[in-house]
Amino acid sequence: MASFSTAQPLSLPRHPTFSNPNQPTANNDRSSHTISLIDRCSNLRQLKQIHAQMVRTGLFSDPYSASKLFAISALSHFASLDYACKVFDQIPQPNSFTWNTLIRAYASGPDPLRSISVFLDMVSDSRFGPNKYTFPFLIKAAAEVSSLSLGQSLHGMAVKSAVGCDVFVANSLIHCYFSCGDLDSACKVFTTIQEKDVVSWNSMITGFVQKGSPDKALELFKKMESEDVKASHVTMVGVLSACAKTRNLEFGRREDAKRLFDKMEERDNVTWTTMLDGYAILEDYEAAREVLNSMPKKDIVAWNALISAYEQNGKPNEALLVFHELQLQKNIKLNQITLVSTLSACAQVGALELGRWIHSYIKKHGIRLNFYVTSALIHMYSKCGDLEKAREVFSSVERRDVFVWSAMIGGLAMHGCGNEALDMFYKMQEANVKPNGVTFTNVFCACSHSGLVDEAELLFKEMESSYGIVPQEKHYACIVDVLGRSGYLEKAVKFIEAMPIPPSANDGAHVLLSNIYAKSGKWESVSELRKHMRVTGLKKEPGCSSIEIDGTIHEFLSGDNEHPMCEKVYGKLNEVMESLKANGYEPEMSQVLQIIDEEEMKEQSLNLHSEKLAICYGLISTEAPKAIRVIKNLGYSGNGKNHHQPMSARCVLPSSN
DNA sequence: GGCGGACTAC
Known part of the structure; x- marks a missing residue:
């Protein structure tokens, strides 16, 4: 059994006699040996070695062998589009399979529309037209960019090419119409499929879940069961997420989800994470945590789900705790979503030091500042009181979308x-x-x-x-x-x-x-x-102010007695108030009119505002001239997620004395 | 000669 080692070059048959008609058996052997090597490649370096040998032995001019090499270069987990293009250009006469492979690689790459240009090249430069394999990739590209007109054109072409009824083509059209928001067309395509398979149903179920109709998704699932179609794990992901999302309508469905999950034969990280997310949506964090703990191979997506659940539900401190735990894990790489969620949590509590750490992590690891990350950084720096740094991030990027501008x-x-x-x-x-x-x-x-x-x-x-x-x-x-x-x-x-x-x-x-x-x-x-x-059970969210001292966040509610150093804090508060009065400060009594709650009235008159407590804690815990930054949880500015975002973050006072 | 579609987190 041939195996790779990093120290040894690959050994391939050496005779450059591929086209010798007298040795067909030897050639076939050589070809199949090479193909089996290609299939067992685990990195690009190995693949390049085989490529070089194939060119040297002449095997590369065999279209079948070349197309195998090309497919791996374009689609494997170590694929490189740049390299794949070079391989493609060296293939003298790419066949239909080769063209389709290139289209497929582009369709799921960063710029899906390039698959359309490849398609146009194929039509004009080769004798091949699109077939039933080509259309699903092209339609996927249309779905990726949510272009309804492109989807419709491809739909028309597929019908003209007599592959409109192919179940793969139809399923990809369902997906495409959903992602373009044309639910009617998606349903129409679905009803016209003669032999619906499990993916047809899955495309409909997940389409409805993603477009905010979890009830319709569950309805379809019941219909699917009544027609005896066996559900797959992808079906379950859709159904589990539908169960979680209909929580307001029927709490009992959560138990449905658990039962479904328990009897599932095939569980992968996606299913686990969906279950985790379901609990997180219901704000049952213990159960969510348990799911994470039970996952055989925790990946970054699962960690992200927990962090973002906490962050989105106004529990930034819990989000940061999970993040710290994640940092201790070996072999898990943080990604842009981790960073965005964590930055947002930093912004909510004013964790400037951690925010800075993440910024330097981004720089150190060469992580691209996409729109999400850029907005999150600007938001974090602004909320944590460092407006200059926020401006710096804003100026440093070349492209800005509406969220980046809005954050600034x-x-x-x-x-x-x-x-x-x-x-x-x-x-x-x-x-x-x-x-x-x-x-x-x-x-x-x-x-x-x-x-x-x-x-x-x-x-x-x-x-x-x-x-x-x-x-x-x-x-x-x-x-x-x-x-x-x-x-x-x-x-x-x-x-x-x-x-x-x-x-x-x-x-x-x-x-x-x-x-x-x-x-x-x-x-x-x-x-x-x-x-x-x-x-109606409405309560005013209690005002909470936080301050970061040496990387630890200290939170204060008004009239707070929880902090271990609260006596000293109140002592400092009295001292400051005395000093203010001695310097001619008079409380603005008209403000009392604004107060609607007796408790608040008391707090106001006793100077127990959470901001004041946080500032005083800052005064006794830092040395001048260090800036004191206090973050408040209430306010109307924000990203539209909720209205409890911290509003002001400013350098309040230089440390006194 | 062989290829393909649907799913989680910002």
Whole structure:
């Protein structure tokens, strides 16, 4: 049995006599020997050795052998598109299989549309037309780029080429129509398939799950069972995720998911991770953790699922703990998704040191700053108080999408650079990037912090008419905030009363509304609203401030007695308050009007705001002139995920004395 | 001569 070693060159038959018609048996032997070697290659270096030998022995001019080498170079786990192209160019007369292989490689590569150019080359340069193998790859490319028109053209061509009824072609069309959002066409294709196979069903089930109709997915699954089609593990991934996503409709389905999972014959990392994610969606972190622990081979995707579940559900500290645990694992490489989720968790608690560590990790490992990573870095630096670093990241990238621009606008907004944020908003449009709902939230937030009332009102009017974005509740809340903060209380109340959408279960907006009623003396409205909040179970999210000292995050709630050093913290607070009063500080009593809750009233009068506690902890734990950065959890700026994002991050005070 | 489709995490 031939085997590879890194020390020894490969040994292949040496006689360059491939085309000698007198030795057919020897040639066939040589060819099949080489092909078996190709199949057992485990890295590019070995493959290149075989390639070299094949050229030397003349075996490369055999189209069949050459196509085998090419297929491995283009599709194996160590494939290299660059190298594969070179191999392809050396093949004198590529056959249909070879063309299809190249198209396939491009379709699942970073630039799927290149498979379309290869297809055009094939049609014009070779005698081969597309066949039933070609279309699924091309249609996959159309799905990757979500191009409905391309999908439709390919659909038409497939029908003309008489392969429209091929189940592989039809299944790829279902997938394509789903990813282009044309659900009707997907269903139409599905109904026309004569002999549906398990993949046809899977494409429909996962399509519905991904397009937000988990109920339809479960319905289809039942139909599939009634038609005696045996489910595969991919079916289960779709069904498990549908079960998790319908949690609000029927809690019992979670048990369905568990039963399904337990009786599954084939479990791979995807199924495990889906199960993990299902528990995480239900916020049953213990169960999610148990799934991770039971996984035979934990991969980075599973770790990411747990980290991002914590991060997205407002549990950034837990996310960071899991990340630290992940760092201790050997042989698991962090990827861009790990970094994005962790950076977002850093931003939520103000973990600047860890955020910096991740940034240097990115640089050290040459990880590409894609749009997600870039936005996450800008967001993290802004929230953690280092606006300059955020700007640096922003300037360092050549291409910026709407999220990158929005993150920078949001960063400027939370640092009070309203005019600059507006400039950025116009520059973004000069760069031909269309703003989205998140952009507007951040722009309004900038206006709010800088008192740019006219600008905000104008943009709010233009938002739908000129930009085609229907204002959401959070945008209305932003405008109320802009008006309220600038003292236009009557206007704010009128604005709220004229809102076309009712304020829904949004605690922040209720408090805001209540504050506005209170400021304008509408005490009756205040008590009505408070009753409404009590009845509907709404509570104001408690304000929480955090500060990072030597890489550890310390959190403070208002009136907090939990911190081990709280006595010293309160001592410092008294000292600061005395010193402030001695220097002529008088508390702004009109602010008390804003307070709607007795508890808060008490806290306010006793100076127990969480920010003050965090600042005082910073004062006793650091030496001047180190900056003290305090992060607050409440606010309206953000990425649209929720409204509990930290809003301000600033250098508050230099250490005193 | 042989090839292919559907699934998890930002």
